[in-house]
Amino acid sequence: MIEVKEVEKYFGDRFLFRCKNLKFDNKGLYIIKGSNGCGKTTFLRMLFGKDKDFKGMIKNTFNKKVMLPQQPYFFKGSAAYNLSLSLKEQPLKEAIKVLKAFSIDPNLNIHSLSLGQKQLVAFLRTFYAKSDVLFLDEPDSYLSNVVKDFIFEKIEKDAQNRCIIMVTHDSQEIKNAKIIYFEDNQIIEKGG
Ligand SMILES: Nc1ncnc2c1ncn2[C@@H]1O[C@H](COP(=O)(O)OP(=O)(O)OP(=O)(O)O)[C@@H](O)[C@H]1O
Numbered sequence: 001m002i003e004v005k006e007v008e009k010y011f012g013d014r015f016l017f018r019c020k021n022l023k024f025d026n027k028g029l030y031i032i033k034g035s036n037g038c039g040k041t042t043f044l045r046m047l048f049g050k051d052k053d054f055k056g057m058i059k060n061t062f063n064k065k066v067m068l069p070q071q072p073y074f075f076k077g078s079a080a081y082n083l084s085l086s087l088k089e090q091p092l093k094e095a096i097k098v099l100k101a102f103s104i105d106p107n108l109n110i111h112s113l114s115l116g117q118k119q120l121v122a123f124l125r126t127f128y129a130k131s132d133v134l135f136l137d138e139p140d141s142y143l144s145n146v147v148k149d150f151i152f153e154k155i156e157k158d159a160q161n162r163c164i165i166m167v168t169h170d171s172q173e174i175k176n177a178k179i180i181y182f183e184d185n186q187i188i189e190k191g192g
Contacts, residue, residue, distance in 0.1 A: 001026055002047055002133070002163075004187075007056035009042060016042060019056075019187035022180065026062075026132070029159035031174065032167045034182030040167040041070055041137055043187065047165060048135050062163070066131040068139055072122035079113060079121045080106035091128035098124055102147060116142040123151055127158070134158075136166040149173060 002024040009016040016039045024030055024047070032040050045051040048067050049060060074082050083095045083106070096106045104117050113121070119142045126134065136155070140148045152173055155164055159176070171177065179190040 001059075001061045003057070003059045004047070005057045005059075007046070007054055007058060009039060009046065009054045015185065017182060017185045017187055019043070022187065022189060024133075024163055024165060026163055027159065027161060028163060029156060029174070029177040030163070030165045030180055031171045031177045032165065032180045032182075033169070033171070038182040038185075040182065044135055044137055044165065044167055062131075062133040064131045065133045065135065066126050066129045067135040068122060068126040068137060070137040070141070072118070074110045074118065074122075077110065078107050079104065079110050079117075082110050082121055083125050086125040086129050091130075095124040095128050098150075114142075116144060116147065119143055120147060120151075127151075127154065131162065133163040133165065136164065136168075138167055138169070140168055140170060 004019050004022040007019045032043065034040050042051060046054055046058060047060070048065060075085060079099060080096060083092055087095055099106050099121070102120065104113065104120070110118060110121065119139070123139045126136070139151060139155075143151065155166065156174055156176055158164065181188060181190065
């Protein structure tokens with residue numbers, strides 16, 4: 001569970017946003033929306049615990065947390081090698097199966113893949129890693145509609161068993177999610 005209370009974020013003198021009260025349960029999908037530059041990535045990093053420079057309280061009781069950043073990092077080597085650094089046997093097999101289903105050769109050098117293909121590899125290595133909470137920063141970047149629909153379906157289903165917090169600009173297809181949005185520098189839960 002993550003609890004946010006009376007949080008204010010500044011960069012130097014610049015006020016970015018405020019969040020009075022918000023709770024993320026152990027299971028469920030939370031989608032964070034808002035215009036470019038409003039602070040979505042910053043808020044996600046604060047929830048994860050990477051950014052601790054804020055006023056107020058964020059209490060995170062999750063044990064194992066994993067994050068897909070906006071600009072994923074890759075190691076020299078094949079797509080399969082990059083997956084194998086994060087995934088054990090069975091999840092690795094699953095991830096490779098997905099790559100093959102989208103006609104991506106897992107033995108190709110990661111840097112020879114397109115942006116969308118690399119994004120899918122980055123998503124898979126985070127998604128299939130074991131965690132209690134999964135943070136996804138625009139996992140649909142560069143993806144074609146067919147791949148985006150595939151990963152959104154997986155995310156929606158998986159959120160029945162763990163907490164997933166996702167930043168995205170496009171979530172029309174997703175039905176079962178709580179929406180958190182930035183409005184006038186305030187973070188608000190829809191209907192909350
Ligand atoms: N380390 C930093 N120091 C100063 N300003 C920063 C820092 N990191 C982010 N910012 C600023 O904070 C604002 C919010 O950035 P953030 O990346 O959180 O926005 P975002 O909502 O995720 O944007 P986008 O939708 O374009 O990805 C931006 O104006 C950015 O320039």
